[in-house]
Amino acid sequence: MTISIQTSDFDVAAELAALRTGHAEAGALVSFVGLVRDFSEAGRVENIFLEHYPGMSEKALANIVAEANRRWQLLGVRVIHRVGELRPAEQIVLVATASAHRGDAFAACEFIMDYLKTSAPFWKKEQTAQGGHWLGTKESDIERARRWDGQGENR
Amino acid sequence: MKIKLLYFGRPRDTLKRPGETADLPPGIATVAEMLAWLRQRGPEWQAELAENRVRCAVNQELGALTAPLHDGDEVAIFSPISGG
Numbered sequence: 001m002t003i004s005i006q007t008s009d010f011d012v013a014a015e016l017a018a019l020r021t022g023h024a025e026a027g028a029l030v031s032f033v034g035l036v037r038d039f040s041e042a043g044r045v046e047n048i049f050l051e052h053y054p055g056m057s058e059k060a061l062a063n064i065v066a067e068a069n070r071r072w073q074l075l076g077v078r079v080i081h082r083v084g085e086l087r088p089a090e091q092i093v094l095v096a097t098a099s100a101h102r103g104d105a106f107a108a109c110e111f112i113m114d115y116l117k118t119s120a121p122f123w124k125k126e127q128t129a130q131g132g133h134w135l136g137t138k139e140s141d142i143e144r145a146r147r148w149d150g151q152g153e154n155r
Numbered sequence: 156m157k158i159k160l161l162y163f164g165r166p167r168d169t170l171k172r173p174g175e176t177a178d179l180p181p182g183i184a185t186v187a188e189m190l191a192w193l194r195q196r197g198p199e200w201q202a203e204l205a206e207n208r209v210r211c212a213v214n215q216e217l218g219a220l221t222a223p224l225h226d227g228d229e230v231a232i233f234s235p236i237s238g239g
Binding site: 137 | 161163164165167168212215217231233234235236237238239
């Protein structure tokens with residue numbers, strides 16, 4: 001299974017072990033874990049709520065992973081995105097990639113995260129002392145996603 | 156035409172509904188035109204569905220607000236994406 005959307009937590013070590021299984025030719029495993037921070041511009045974060053678009057979110061993540069596979073030589077990819085209510089320090093998202101060499105594994109992992117942040121239908125509501133507010137897309141995330149235009153696209 | 160409307164993020168929260176089936180009056184051909192029609196429902200709709208506050212997906216593909224509508228389409232209206 002490549003993509004999971006779930007409320008339950010995940011075990012990074014177990015996921016990486018599973019990703020390596022059957023790929024003795026993998027020289028590189030790269031992983032990214034996104035966490036709930038305890039502080040934002042609005043102050044101390046009490047919790048966050050993550051919503052998604054059932055049906056489209058799975059497809060969007062699958063399309064992003066497919067694009068990563070087109071651009072880089074990958075032996076495996078694992079993406080897990082949690083939804084529901086999460087508290088500070090909890091894990092939100094895992095993106096892990098396996099490849100023969102680290103260049104492709106690093107690039108693909110970063111690419112998947114940058115595209116997830118700007119095109120996968122998930123929404124985050126932050127609860128602080130000031131109340132609840134829905135976050136918007138960050139300009140810096142849009143810039144990061146744009147960087148990948150034209151990179152490795154013609155492989 | 157009949158449109159299956161879904162709301163996510165801030166619009167869903169503020170308008171307090173996950174979705175609805177909309178029977179659009181004739182003359183509405185795009186998402187933007189549908190939003191203008193929905194805004195007529197009242198001040199909360201006016202504020203929440205302003206074009207610079209929402210994004211859309213038609214049949215589960217992200218699209219511009221100028222995207223055309225066809226009978227039976229699934230259209231999602233939502234605040235800017237903020238996952239990850």
